[in-house]
Amino acid sequence: GAVVSQHPSWVICKSGTSVKIECRSLDFQATTMFWYRQFPKQSLMLMATSNEGSKATYEQGVEKDKFLINHASLTLSTLTVTSAHPEDSSFYICSASAGEYNSPLHFGNGTRLTVT
Amino acid sequence: GQQVMQIPQYQHVQEGEDFTTYCNSSTTLSNIQWYKQRPGGHPVFLIQLVKSGEVKKQKRLTFQFGEAKKNSSLHITATQTTDVGTYFCAGPRVTGGGNKLTFGTGTQLKVEL
Numbered sequence: 588g589a590v591v592s593q594h595p596s597w598v599i600c601k602s603g604t605s606v607k608i609e610c611r612s613l614d615f616q617a618t619t620m621f622w623y624r625q626f627p628k629q630s631l632m633l634m635a636t637s638n639e640g641s642k643a644t645y646e647q648g649v650e651k652d653k654f655l656i657n658h659a660s661l662t663l664s665t666l667t668v669t670s671a672h673p674e675d676s677s678f679y680i681c682s683a684s685a686g687e688y689n690s691p692l693h694f695g696n697g698t699r700l701t702v703t
Numbered sequence: 704g705q706q707v708m709q710i711p712q713y714q715h716v717q718e719g720e721d722f723t724t725y726c727n728s729s730t731t732l733s734n735i736q737w738y739k740q741r742p743g744g745h746p747v748f749l750i751q752l753v754k755s756g757e758v759k760k761q762k763r764l765t766f767q768f769g770e771a772k773k774n775s776s777l778h779i780t781a782t783q784t785t786d787v788g789t790y791f792c793a794g795p796r797v798t799g800g801g802n803k804l805t806f807g808t809g810t811q812l813k814v815e816l
Contacts, residue, residue: 619802621802621803628811629809630791630806630807630808630809631746631791631806632806633803633804633805636803680745680746682746684802688802689733689734689751689795689802690802691736691748691751692736692746692748692802692804693748694745694746694747695745696744696745697744697745
């Protein structure tokens with residue numbers, strides 16, 4: 588149980604275009620999902636918390652107008668990287684918790700974004 | 704701000720050797736979680752420790768939570784090639800609440816035959 592699906596697994600786009608990444612909880616409802624970013628050989632950095640039915644909360648230094656998050660249902664959150672630039676190239680991973688406070692996170696497979 | 708550091712950053716071992724990664728938090732943690740990320744993959748939850756001084760075992764893996772609840776360790780006995788990956792500890796964020804986690808810097812393990 589507690590499966591999180593993320594799509595696409597990888598995407599290559601040109602500078603200036605926008606890319607949408609979907610994160611779905613397949614067998615549980617997630618009122619909260621988290622979006623992380625990971626550079627090669629580095630740790631996971633929390634970008635934002637996606638809240639179902641309300642605005643996402645962004646970490647300090649993360650541009651909310653650049654990384655648009657929508658959490659329209661209890662099983663789907665989307666991250667849109669707008670006007671992508673090469674420096675946005677990274678591994679983006681979503682996660683969700685199926686349980687109570689402090690319960691473990693279940694991660695999607697991640698999306699490797701390359702902006703050319 | 705809250706920092707979670709891990710040492711070593713990298714570790715190469717021969718198959719059959721033991722491996723240990725250490726996790727240190729700048730703040731006291733209510734619990735500590737460990738995740739494993741295989742090369743090219745996503746983090747997978749391994750275990751959660753809650754009590755001060757707690758020790759848990761999963762086959763060849765032994766996890767320990769420090770008495771002060773600011774440090775933790777993961778020890779693997781007789782490593783195998785399937786143990787390859789990066790091991791992250793993670794603790795609840797001091798501010799912000801919810802299930803937000805601060806991940807450690809990670810230890811990358813390579814196992815050679």
